[in-house]
Amino acid sequence: MKQWTLNMSKYHRGILDSKKGLQCMMLCIALLAPSYATASTNVGNEQKSFYEVTQPLSMMKETSNVSPIDNSVRGTIIDEKGVPLPGVSVAIKGTSTGVISDINGYYIINAKAGDILVFSFVGFKSQEITVGKKPALDIVMKEDVHELEETVIVGMGKQRKASVIGSISSVSIKELEVPQRNLTNALSGRIAGAVVVQRSGEPGQDNADFWVRGISSFGANQKPLVLVDGVERDMSDLSIEEVESISILKDASATAVYGVRAANGVVLVTTRKGVAQKPVIEVKLETGFSDLPTMPKLLDGVNYALLANEALGTENYTPEYIDNLRSGTNPFLYPNVNWMDQLFRKYSTNTNAAINIRGGGERARYYISASFIEDNGNLKNNPEADYKSNISLRRYNFRSNIDLTLTKTTNLSLEIGANMTDMHQPGLGNEYVDNRWFSPVELLYYYSYLSNPLSAPVRVPIGKDAFGNTEWGWGAPSQVGEVNPAERLFGSGYNKSFRSQIMSQITLKQDLSFLLKGLDIQASFSFDANNQTIQNRRKNSSTYNITGVDDETGEFQVAEITKGNEFLGYNVTPSSNRAEELKVQLNYNQIFNETHRIGAMAMYYQRDYVDQTAGSSIKSLPYKKQGLALRTTYAFKDRYFAEFNMGYNGSENFPKGKRFGLFPAGALGYLISNESFWPFKAINVLKVRGSVGLVGSESLPDNMRFGYLSYFGEGLGGYYFGMAPSFHEGIGEDQIGVADLTWEKGFKKDIGIELKMFDSMVSLDLDYFHEKRSDILIQRQSVPATMGVIKQPFANMGVMVNQGIDGTLEFNHSIGDFRYKLYGNFTYTHNEIKEMDEAQKKYAYRMQTGHRYGQHFGLIALGLFQDQKEINESPEQKFGDVRPGDVKYLDYNEDGVVDEDDKCPIGYSSVPEIVYGFGAQLFWKGFDFGIFFRGQAHVTYGLGGDTFIPFNKGVGKGNLFEKALDRWTEDNPNPNAFYPRLSNGASSNNWQSSTRTIYNGRLLRLADLELGYTFKKNWIAPIGMKSLRIYCLANNVALFAPWDMWDPETASFNGSKYPLPRKVNIGIRASF
Secondary structure (H helix, E strand, O other): OHHHHHHHHHHHHHHHOOOOHHHHHHHHHHHHHOOOOOEEEEEEEEEEEEOOOOOHHHHHHHHHOOOOOOOEEEEEEEEOOEEEEEEEEEEEOOOOOOEOOOOOOOOEOOOOOOOEEEEEOOEEEEEEOOOOOOOOOEEEEOOOOOOOOOOEEEEEEEEEEOOOOOOEEEEEEEHOOOOOOOOHHHOOOOOOOEEOOOOOOOOOOOEEEEEEEOOOOOOOOOEEEEEEEEEEOOHHHHOOOHEEEEEOOOOOOOOOOOOHOOOOOOEEEHHHHHHHOEEEEEEEEEEEEEEEEOOOEEEEEEHHHHHHHHHHOOOOOOHHHHHHHHHHOOOOOOOOOOOHHHHHHEEEEEEEEEEEEEEEOOOHHHHHEEEEEEOOOOOOOOOOOOOOOOOOOEEEEEEEEEEEEEOOOEEEEEEEEEEEEEEEEOOOOOOEOOEEEEEHHHHHHHHHHOOOOOOOOOOOEEEEEEOOOOEEEEEOOOOOOOHHHOHHHHEEEEEEEEEEEEEEEEEEEEOOOOOOOOEEEEEEEEEEEEEEEEEEEEOOEEEEEEEEOOOOOEEEEEEEOOOOOOOOOOOOEEEEEEEEEEEEEEEEEEEEEOOEEEEEEEEEEEEEEEOOOOHHHHHHHHHHEEEEEEEEEEOOOOOOOEEEEEEEEOOOOOOOOOOOEEEEEEEEEEHHOOOOOOOOOOOEEEEEEEEEEEEEEEEOOHHOOOOOOOOOOOOEEEEEEEEOOEEEEEEEEOOOOOOOOOOOEEEEEHHHEEEEOOOOEEEEEEEEEEEEEEEEEEEEOOOOOOEEEEEEEEEEOOOEEEEEEEEEEEEEEEOOEEEEEEEEEEEEEEEEEEEEEOOOOHHHHOOOOOOOOOOOOEEEEEEEEEOHHHHHHEEEEEOOOEEEEEEEEEEOOOOOEOOOOOOEOOOOOOOEEEEEEEEEEEEOOOEEEEEEEEEEEEOOEEOOOOOOOOOOOOOOOOOEEEEHEOOOOOOOOOOOOOOOOOOOOOOOOOOOOOOOEEEEEOEEEEEEEEEEEEEHHHHHHHHHOOOEEEEEEEEEEEEEEOOOOOOOOOOOOOOOOOOOOOOEEEEEEEEE
16 A cells, blocks of 8 residues: 555556546545555645554544544534545644544544644645644635646636636636526626626516627627537526536637637536535525615606796696695695506515435436526506516526446436426517617506606596495596506506426547547537417506596596406417537547647537527528537646637528638647746746637628528519509519628637736736627618618628726635635726728718727717807807707817717717626635625716606606706706706707717626525534525625616616616525
């Protein structure tokens, strides 16, 4: 045994490269050797000591249940996840006496107060603890990332972290355990290089907008490729419980193997797999409440009437009418309704529960999980109806990942995931209002402040039933085109959708070392199916208006204004699609003379996607993708690294001869800290790396297909013929094909540095990136209609440059029982359009070329005119009649007038150029505390539309924000008032696009707070529990932003987006 131990560094490299192999070897020593001499061996570049065992494992088992002897110290050794660690060496410093922990992580050693115990284990940092007066000493071991041959998920496989020279960011699943149902939102601010913003808090409609390193193209495709276990899938369909890790591939070297699919970066989601251990059952239950912290503040009826009179310049609402509003004595004749209060409740509930089992042995490993999520919105329910009007989402997720070792050289993996989503919404349909589509819930939110407080009573008495009880009907709005928001919520029925999805993949891996050492081949096939049924049970309720009061009885006289129906309609819309993927991959990894590491990967890939309920013949055809991928890696003495990647992909959108594209990339890296001459012991890791490469994109605008084909069809015009002329429809050319259409190309460059100092206490990753996107796929905008074009043709026109920096900083430290972690990440990205298809303008500053994508253009507002004299002395403004209290603009081009030519670049775009996140985690004697902030900057959103513009469509239509009280008046001529003078209808001058019609989207959000307690093992072991933790989580706790009228992250132009909810949950997590 001594000889075997001393020569362990020469043992099979596969064991030395494996953390589990070394741990297993340590356990074997504990099992087989009653004692052995002190020995040492080199693992990597560090010397590890193995201490003489004074009692074998069998003896430890026997003594673990008896009373401790004098001067004995005992305890349990676990990792940071609470998993017991067998085979840990526990030795008294300066002696050869030591023991090894048993299979449950338990140890007992004869030591006296003042002795120093050294705890060491392969793959973990050694710890030295001074023995005190207490005999119990539990230890938490922390992983040593230097010692481990740690692997990183990369495109099409894994690599040793030391050899990775592409730009890759990862996040641990522990950091994502927040009360967020949607995995995309949980990533916001967590990963360097990921620009993630949540535009809505509505359950089921809250997927985040996601970009990797910002926007590099103004073409159709700007979003990253998302792969779940290597297959194109939507990660928002996953439960957080299913996920093991998330990595983002950012540069060309990391993404080139995906070719055409990876122009905008790649997000790799890996689900949890089984491990060789005794079965561990884990249970989680979490529940809590949520509210909407950024609800808009609107005017009440009294102030609305006063401001309406001011806008009209007359007493449209008499003093008597306003006094009746104030008194509130007759709400049916003088309604004063807060529609927000009528529709929305203060709190709603959410629930998150999960159970999983993980374990296995030499032949089979498994991970099986089931989870349930319920997320309720903040709408009220109608107690008189037998159906709910509130929005609610229920989702059930299931997963079974099984890995089988069929033979010593053959492995089989079977992964099956499924989810079912049950969605309930109010009975409205999607509607297009104010130049955008509204979901049913957002439409109700919009109606609740689009309706003025005087428009109608919520309900009116319409008579008596047979028992003399008052019958009620919905109040009819006084203005044509207005709605009663309460009737729309409570009296419109409901929509219900049910979606089921199955995701499956089978992978067979064969070791071919009998042909060539280090060679293996694997083949995988995946099949995904998605089915959805939307059931609409809608109706319209009758509305009534009070026409007078009976002088004798005092009862209201009412008239039915709109006739409704009391029965729910029925309509069902099904949809389904399926996808199949086939991959065959050959891998080679070998080490020569313990100096040269060579790796290679070659893969064939194809994917078929079919929309089985497509609305057109073109879309019903299968969407097919096909490609080859190649990667070669080389490392010399783990100091010098080189890598070459290539993707060769085909696309249906391009003609023969241009259908396939080649996308190569290369990278170099230098791990300076591994040099023998490296003098800085405080710097554990210093690596520099750089990459260049080409990526491509194939997506056409509006999800069009076959850009090289021309489309002919009916409905494009015709002529009248005959003695009695009748219309005869002709056939025309709808879409003109472009024969030389080709790939959109992106040339990417990246240079990065990785730094770890003070025994990995401090770590820093920093990257600079640059991309030039050319041949951008667009639909032309400048071809005149006189050319006879019905639809603008496609083209490769445009050049755009995107560049910036991203980085991560982390600090870990321990002081006795107190451990803490400080961390943060930062991303800055800036793009500029170099060429695009746009008509030439008189002034270059008015063109999009030369500016960022999505740049706002408008006038520069100087304030508000105070009097006619100031108007007369200023350049003439060509936007209608100008009066005191109107907006004064800058004559940007100094030509003596203010007109369209003075609209220049203002603000930024609606996609933030800066995103960041930072936080802390604290641990002390079972307690843990976490806090996380995230923010954005260099972002601007537009303003306009009803409600934000006072009386935009005239007095009586739409409410006003409370901010309307801060306005210019003759009595208070404030040049810096938020609103200019009021008018009946939007003033053409005042609401030009300008610096007054945009707002700063900068924000800092206290995103997450967490407090938990993990119970000691000896407290819960008697009841059969392995671990137990209770905790409280809070999400979206506080918002700090210069814009306070609504949550700026929603990017709303008038506050009509459903707010981001604040959630407070309590939970329990236990394992057995």
